[in-house]
Amino acid sequence: MDGAGLPQVRSTCPYCGVGCGVLLRPDGAGGLGVEGDPAHPANRGRLCSKGMALGQTVGLEERLLAPRVDGVETGWDTALDLVATRFSETIAKHGPDSVAFYVSGQLLTEDYYVANKLMKGFIGSANIDTNSRLCMASTVAGHRRAFGTDTVPGIYDDLEEADLVVLVGSNMAWCHPVLFRRLAAARAERGTKVVVVDPRRTATCEIADLHLKLRPGTDVALFNGLFAHLREVGALDMRFLLEHTTGFDEAFRAASADQIDATGLAAGDVARFYRMFAATERTVTVFSQGVNQSSTGSDKVNAILNCHLATGRLGQPGQGPFSVTGQPNAMGGREVGGLANMLAAHLDLEDAGHRAAVRSFWSAPAMAESAGLKAVEMFRAVGDGRIKALWIAGTNPAVSMPDADAVRDAIRGCAFTVVSDITARTDTARLADVLLPATGWGEKDGTVTNSDRTISRQRPALPAPGQARHDWAIFAEVGRRMGWAEAFDYRAPAEIFREHAALSKIAGGFGRDFDISGLADLSDAGYEALEPVRWPVSANRTGGRFFGDGRFFTPDGRARLIPVRQAAPATRRSPRYPFRLNTGRTRDQWHTMTRTGLAPRLSRHLAEPFLQIHPSDAETVGLEPAGLARVTSPQGSAILRVLISEDAAIGAPFAPMHWTGETASAGRVDALVAPMTDAVSGQPESKASAVAVTPFEAGWYGFAVSARKPEADTAYWARVRSETGWRMELAGERAEADWTAFARDLFGTGSEPQVFSDAASGVVRLAFTAPDGTLDAALFVSPEPVAVARDHVAGLIGQAAGDVLAARAGGAGFDPGPTVCACMGVGANTLLAAIGTVGPDLDRICEATGAGLTCGSCRPEITTLIDRFAPREAAE
Structure with missing residues (x-):
């Protein structure tokens, strides 16, 4: 069966926070054809290499298809009775804080909602946290300190309407490729200026008018200096400051006390950036993990927000600070209170009035009254026995958490561990007492919210395989078996969404930002047909930007400028551990490769864990190109392929975090990362762990x-x-x-x-x-x-x-060379041949080979090949 008669399904990509729309065509044999959705406002038909390869990830070879208890397949009744009984007994004996849920930005909003309701309103603990804690918790904290709520002010269109875009700690070309294409097009069509602030030269720098290669972790000093400069040159919006903000004097004094020399940047480059920012009203500052994943991440966020508040540049077209998230539903998780220190609908867990309102709405027997354990604290509590029953859903903390070896050992030693996932072949799943088969992307049914507050439907195009169930259904069934049958009597995700939307009306009544009560009466048919819509959706307003009217969600309605100071990373370098390890992502892989690892085309570009290190550092420690390096920290060790490049910062090598015990012998990079966290947000410092680097002496x-x-x-x-x-x-x-x-x-x-x-x-x-x-x-x-x-x-x-x-192509055979374009499978030798034929014209080379015409994230690498290998006379 070729699937020609099967309907096309509109859904949403399960990877980064861009939230791209996809069109899915089942082939009738368990496979999917995948295309970008031209009608979706996030991507307008474009997809990145990962999105284009989604059809290669839906096979059943690695799937968990039935519940398992102690490694033995069993029925759902047996497994769920055991889960409900063990959690109930643990709570009865040790109290509600003796249990915990650790969930994921891979869950849909409906999944997140039920899990959060079960833990906070019925178990009565706030011990539910998420891998989004590793992604954007510092942004949440910064937003709440400045705006009163976790509100993203702008929308994606601002990237195309800005005259200056500042990218801070964001390798957009690799981590948000579709947004990168939108920005690159704006630069080409209307002359948008681009500044990249990053210790490492990344693919994103190929479109930068200025790259500020600052010392790792000195973002606060840079933006405090900008704040002081804005006042010095009279670029402040005094009317906005006087009418709509508080805290200017304290914030300015703190900023003036910092020294720009801490950044290590050339004075001329800093001055140029400051002039550009001061002179450009339509400025957007995009920030991501390089800002968030820090022991001072919240202060970095507020240093950026201070500059936009001081100039009144937010809430208008082409103006504002903009956090781009790393996960497809990090925003949806924030909406339902999926973090341990939040309440549903952006309400405050520490506010007694908010707690009482949610408790009444849920008819909950036991509302959590204080923040629960954040991710790092949670697994520390698992390790020391305070947490005695743990449920992990849709994530792989034995690999992705800092101090991953200790986290793995903690899970192994926990009295009772449940893992619900799509596969038993993860480092975490192998540690579970109970494994529960969950539906995966392509089978799930619900909603997600992207980085600019757009709610989109994720629709099933394939049937649930084996005995797999939706995550919301698993949590709800356990809730029923724990004694709360009426509260968790859900039969479809539309019911959960309506409840979620109705709860948000309470938040609107408290004057909060998150209000989608206009969707609370959505019928089942209306839910099925729901088009992408940006919140809020209420009787008062739909979509748009926030704060253009100068009204914020603080008690007095004014934004807060927060005094922040540059601080050293929490981890200390020493003669034994002289380097600071920067971790992150590669272009074609996702998290711990549970999904992308199934797509062969995505492993052709960078096929093994590696350490990118500056030539001077490589020479100092004796590393050779393509050799192996042993990287050690007080927490753990790894063996990584050596990639020597001036793109790396001196003293700060870079390693990606994707490889696991399933895919490499010694590539679990987060085993090296110290469990240091931001004091405000609880987000781990993933960019500056002290490490040693030595050659691995391979025989x-x-x-x-x-x-x-x-x-x-x-x-x-x-x-x-x-x-x-x-x-x-x-x-x-x-x-x-x-x-x-x-x-x-x-x-x-x-x-x-x-x-x-x-x-x-x-x-x-x-x-x-x-x-x-x-x-x-x-x-x-x-x-x-x-x-x-x-x-x-x-x-x-x-x-x-x-x-x-x-070991090479012979005769008439042609070796295309190492893959550069994963979307179209174009190798370096093919590109070099095109360079020799058509000359050093990027667009003509792309047209001739097909590379760089889809997601475009390989175009910087093609440019590098042109610069290195184009005939000199052709380039002159």
């Missing part, structure tokens, strides 16, 4: 391809899928005595291989063929990092073995 390196999943037991390995099977990087401290035996164990075969061995060079190559003569597996070993045409060799699996041991 041999290997590269393997196989039709079946290879299993290694070496000091270093990293494994990803390929279009034809699997590929794997390996290294060990001592060469094997029998490489044939090693290869048989690696590939799980008893076959005799073709062998090439050169004793003088130490190079060994082995190829195993299937009975029909096609290539089944191959291993390439060398004393140095293996030099083979990796994509070419991986593509030979299932083909006639031919000259595979030559």
